[in-house]
Amino acid sequence: MSLLHVPLPYLLLAVYLLSIAGFLLASYLLASHIFHSPSAWWGATLFAACCSTMPAAGTSLLLMDPYLTARSISTPLSLFAILGCLDRSWKRAALFSLLTLAVHPLMGIYLIGYLLIFALLDRQQTRAAIGVCAAGFALCVLIKFIDLRVPVSSVYREAVLSRDYYFLSRWHWYEIIGLIAPLILMALASRMRTPSRLARITCAACVLIGSTSFLASLCLVHANHPDLLMRLQVLKSFQMIYALGVILLGGFVFSYVWSRSRGMAVLLLLFAGAAMFVGDLQSYPASAHIEWPAGSPGNPSEQAFLWIRSNTPPGAVFATDPAIFHQPGGASLGFRAISQRSILTDTKDEGLASLFPDIAPEWSQRANAELDLNQESDQERVQRLQDYGVNWILLPAGSRTSFPCPYRNAAIAVCKLML
Incomplete structure (x- = not known):
């Protein structure tokens, strides 16, 4: 970059490393607000690091992309916005929400929806939170009704069908499970007394926004008439749900196992890291796992x-x-x-x-x-x-x-x- 006098590859690397640091810092701070023990804080952070390239069901999204994208920046910003909501620091939550909107408008919209639901649940206004989800679903129905009158060209349909992740009907069975299983686990956690109150509210908000997105996609997004609702990709909200789910799961499991067997806790982290590493190698078979700007590509x-x-x-x-x-x-x-x-x-x-x-x-x-x-x-x-x-x-x-x-x-x- 001529302004900073830094070659573009090095600038991209620096921003990417900064985004990873932001993701890990946000994970640690969220865990420290939700859990009481330091073992849970570090367990959640290390588990998030191991699973940072985990796919969010069949949405084609990862928790953190293995290269710099807009989501590399919007994901940690979203977590910091949620952290502000946990602190009831609404100005900080609004600031990070606006930054997320500026970097990735679509992810910013889903973030704001989540923060609104969380704030209502935090104030014990469960009916209002459910009403917000119902209004969101009604808005999706309205968008679908309006767009039904818009003709769809054959060439546009050809482009749309090149992306299977738009339509649940084209997903594999295990990808569908990847949507349902986290919601079931979070619904159970939200009803338990053992987790902290913030953990229960976090899970409940994820269940509400995830269920709304799932139902909207299942009922209204179909390959026979692709439209604006399809392009909004409502299932992208699961990327945030997965990020929070990994932090919560890491904190729950690691704190429980650490108190009984520290060796087993370490083995669990090593297994998670090894599994994701193997998955990365299979996803990028002809590329180096780590590519430095000054290195020679093998691809x-x-x-x-x-x-x-x-x-x-x-x-x-x-x-x-x-x-x-x-x-x-x-x-x-x-x-x-x-x-x-x-x-x-x-x-x-x-x-x-x-x-x-x-x-x-x-x-x-x-x-x-x-x-x-x-x-x-x-x-x-x-x-x-x-x-x-x-x-x-x-x-x-x-x-x-x-x-x-x-x-x-x-x-x-x-x-x-x-x-």
Whole structure:
């Protein structure tokens, strides 16, 4: 960054590390408010650290993303807002809520809903809290009723169906359990006398907002008519529920086990950390588990993208068959972000088209121009791409082409399109 005189990769790393520190600090402070023993405070914090990359059911969200995103910042801010609510420091809760809204508006909206429900339960206004949830569900019904009259184009439906997590009907059975099980556990905890009052209220608020989101998605969000309610992704509220659930579970379990067997408590933490580490390795099989800014990437797709950044003109326009991004390790990489070059469609474009219907037709045209490009002849590639200003093409390393390919590795060939 020219203003700070810090290279962008190092700045991103610094912000990401700061977001992790914020998440852990917020976890510790929340645990210290909810539990009485220091063992529970540290157990909750360490358990949150071990499970920080846990997926929130089938929502496609993690507690903390393994790289810097808007949620990397909004998640700790949300926890600090909840902490302010626990302290009844409403100005602090409002400040962190506004910061969350500025960073991630959608997550900020669900945070404010949770804080409102928590505040009502804290004042023993249970009926009012249930009424807020009922009003939220009624608002979802109204949005659905209004949008039923809006036609849905075939190209928009195609973009929407590329994302299974929008619709509960397309979830796996274990992902559904991932929604229901936390609500059942929190409902039981909210009725027990052993946890502190703050723990019971925290659980009860999670149950109310989670149940409302679940019912709204189950009853109103369907693949046969994707609409605004689908784009609001009401199930994203479970990311906050999971974050609070991990802190609560870590505090409950660790304090109970620590008082009986410290060795068993340590083993539980080691098991949780090892399980998440194995899961991370399976999710990113072609990438280093930790990537430093000055290091050389081991991922062949990333190697090719970095070569493009250094060896092609800034105005270069690329095209590739989308299948190339679904090679091992390729789906998690963003071509534009790494190469700093243009491409007809990137891995995120269909997701953007599913959220913004107006760009779906253009996305569909570009995607169709690239479809099965790996299998075409050079002449057919030129015919399909010449109207889009493409002058470079990415092909699998073993593809046949007479185009000059100044870079080639085990996965990708970077070739100059000869018009």
